[in-house]
Amino acid sequence: MKKLMLLAVISAFLAITGCSDKPKEESQTEAAKTAETAKDIKAAFVYVGPVGDAGWTYSHDLGRKVMAELPFVKETNYIESVPEGAESVRIITSLAQKGYNLIFTTSFGYMDPTIEVASKFPEVTFMHCSGYKSSDNVGTYFGRMYQPRYLSGVLAGKMTKTNVIGYAAAFPIPEVIRGINAFTLGVRSVNPDAVVKVVWTQTWFDPAKERDAAESLLDVNSDIIAMHQDTPAALQAAEKRGALAIGYNTVMQEQVPNAWLTAPVWNWGSVYTKIAEEVHDGTWKSQDLWGGIAEGYVDISPMSDKIPADVQAYVLEQKAKIASGELHVFSGEIKDNKGNIAVEAGKTMTDGEMLGMNFLVEGVQGNIPG
Template identity: 65%
Template sequence: MKVTTRFAFCIVFLALALTGCNKQEEAASTKTAEKPAPQAAEKQVKAGFVYVGPVGDGGWTYAHDQGRKAMEKLPFVEPSIFLESVHEGAEATRAITGLVNKGCNLVFTTSFGFMDATLEVAKKHPDTVFMHCSGYKTADNVGTYFGRMYQPRYLSGIIAGKMTKSNVIGYVGAFPIPEVIRGINAFALGVRSVNPKAVVKVVWTQTWFDPGVERDAADSLLDVGADVLTMHQDAPATLQAAEARGAYVIGYNSDMRKFAPNSFLTAPVWNWGALYTKVAAEVKDGTWKSRQIWWGMDKDLVRLAPLSDKVPADVKALVKEKTAAIVAGTLKPFAGPISDQDGKEVVAAGAVIADADLLGMNYFVAGVQGTIPK
């Protein structure tokens, strides 16, 4: 009898327990149904950047970093990673590999000297997209990108040609590679289009970023009578030299007027955000394909910084007119006739230098004084 009673009690207790469990499960199920489903993660692109200089250089690397920040505003882009002052060679290879290992599915390498390292790492990581700045080698997962900086260089040359009184204009150049030579030539063509008597003197520094060396080069040009300076360098040292000596100066990479408030005229500048946001969107959408991007002023990748009040109104009007013509495609800075510095015709009248020849340019045009080291 005791056993039967105990058994009956257990059955009743078990039934009550199961009823309670079912009610708890129903309540939990109702709660879950009422709670909104978690949103799918919007941020799907994690980008890494390899910089050749410090982000505080005020020039090349600073401009790239501004583009990185613009890209990060996209809702699907995670906080990016950047590595600054990376040397070419083995250090670059380690830096790029490190970004992939940290989960970057998009890597930008922002200097010509990183080209081979980019290809080497990309071969081992086929699922990562790599974009190399200013190079010419591609692969299935490697594209290249650059801008037609020669367009605003030409416009800045017009300003220099109009502003010089001595007809001697100084140009501080980094390395004698086609990118730099092309910019010098475009600038000189702009100068000579409005002032055929002016010459552009070139001094090489063999460095992208060394303020002391750049300052010495700028001073050497001022010592031989240059009253307008410009440069293809990353530091603002050329601007500071011009400011100290009372010469006009045209910057590069970013709007550097704060370094030469009394001397600054303008600067050909980069707007990397226009390109970085486009590439990130393609990676997110799965539409990215390896290609060589070379955008100009029509895509707003390159432009002139606002002209200072030192530039007369008639010169501003001329530059505005020529800018519109370049954007429209009716003015091409490298249209013939063009002669080299020895007087030999390199582009006939009515012809335009092909992109392939621009990318491999290795001579100076008429009006440039200086040599290209072999």
């Protein structure tokens, strides 16, 4: 009996030892593979405006700083105020030549330059913001900003007294058009009598032009100013005239404390962290990232205390519906501002259709410049 017990103990010990050897070998192999593919990150950013713009470029730089805290990110750098076009080719090339292995180009006009430079540096990972062209070492990323745009429109529709809301818009590209339309759909969902008047500035960053655009909108009875621009200049015009303001990119409440309502804002830190981790561990592949409220890429900022509690609660209810997928901003029926049906009842625009949007919805007063 003692011998049998001893044999049983020895057998159990061998079984346990045998079972533990294989996972140990596998875990060591996995660790070796990870160590082999993992690499330190040297990241560079190309900015279209100055980091002090308080808007678009500033929001990206906040994201850069978040990513820079990752232990494997050994260096980050940026070049600000880089013109879109030929000059950006030179800048992007110089960054690749300096050994940066992850390069972010953060404006639509950098799309073709990014593709051009990437073809010469296949070992470098490039990520282009808001574009639609990619290659083996070029991916794209953006956020579904139309979701918080819609929410800010709901807020504007609730808060306007004159039923005229002004919108200072940059360039007539699908990104900007999509934002105007989402905002207007939000406005009209709660206030079908309100209209959104649009003035195009044809610039991302020009405080004087942005301010002039807002002034012209205030002159035609707008009591709320929204914008798709890179600085708070349009909002400051609203503040000066006693109107209300809805920002963009970041929280600009300090610049316009009396006018401030809220803003659709970016959370680039989560995006840049995700990309850097994938490049570091060797899992990155070219793809088109387009996250929304649910993914944490975009949000609506905390709302001003001047907004009634019931209005704030309603906006947050709509936010929850968007995050859960219950509410789709561009679901039909939707008419354009010429009376034509743009989206049929019961249908929702595809990502491709939204990314190529080239019409203005009913309720927008203005045209898309040729």
